[in-house]
Amino acid sequence: MYHDLPQAASFWSFLFAVDQDLAETARKKACLCGGRLHRANYLRKPRGTPDQLPEPQCLRLSFCCDRDGCRKRVTPPSVRFLGPKVYLGAIVILISAMRQGATPRRVRELSARFGADRRTIARCQVFWREHCPQTPFWKIAHARLTPVVKIVSLPYSLVDAFLRRHPPDVGWTRLLRFLSPITITGGLKIEVPQ
Numbered sequence: 001m002y003h004d005l006p007q008a009a010s011f012w013s014f015l016f017a018v019d020q021d022l023a024e025t026a027r028k029k030a031c032l033c034g035g036r037l038h039r040a041n042y043l044r045k046p047r048g049t050p051d052q053l054p055e056p057q058c059l060r061l062s063f064c065c066d067r068d069g070c071r072k073r074v075t076p077p078s079v080r081f082l083g084p085k086v087y088l089g090a091i092v093i094l095i096s097a098m099r100q101g102a103t104p105r106r107v108r109e110l111s112a113r114f115g116a117d118r119r120t121i122a123r124c125q126v127f128w129r130e131h132c133p134q135t136p137f138w139k140i141a142h143a144r145l146t147p148v149v150k151i152v153s154l155p156y157s158l159v160d161a162f163l164r165r166h167p168p169d170v171g172w173t174r175l176l177r178f179l180s181p182i183t184i185t186g187g188l189k190i191e192v193p194q
């Protein structure tokens with residue numbers, strides 16, 4: 001039903017632009033010690049993207065405090081990176097949603113499209129069933145979703161909630177924005193879908 005990600009390069013560069021905004025907000029807040037935040041990005045090589053992303057779009061934006069004795073790392077929320085590290089968030093969602101009711105044929109299809117083997121698919125499932133429901137973000141967020149999304153049907157029910165009423169690029173962007181607080185430890189910022 002919603003098994004396809006927007007293919008346009010503009011969608012992926014838009015997600016990157018959202019991450020840059022989130023990063024800029026974090027940078028302006030500075031470190032808790034008062035130190036200034038300097039760029040200290042990670043280079044990731046995410047798999048399974050519709051086309052190979054240009055290298056800058058593979059960066060997980062992050063910062064490091066410039067004050068001696070602190071040097072704390074600050075990593076802002078992301079609409080692109082979620083859960084298992086080598087996949088982009090959208091792909092983790094898609095793999096897991098497609099896994100539901102998986103047949104051997106479907107597992108083969110997932111492998112062909114995303115380079116995801118059985119173990120990766122299982123890891124994505126664990127993310128949704130075990131990691132995600134334990135986050136402070138989810139404990140607050142899920143109560144505010146209408147209709148209430150059941151953990152057992154994650155993430156399919158989430159995809160459905162966001163994509164039912166919007167064109168794919170808008171729906172995916174809203175879903176990824178909604179989930180972005182999960183990507184940071186203790187993230188609590190919530191944006192409820194319209």
Ligand SMILES: [Zn+2]
Nearest residue numbers: 031033065070
């Ligand atoms: Zn600091």
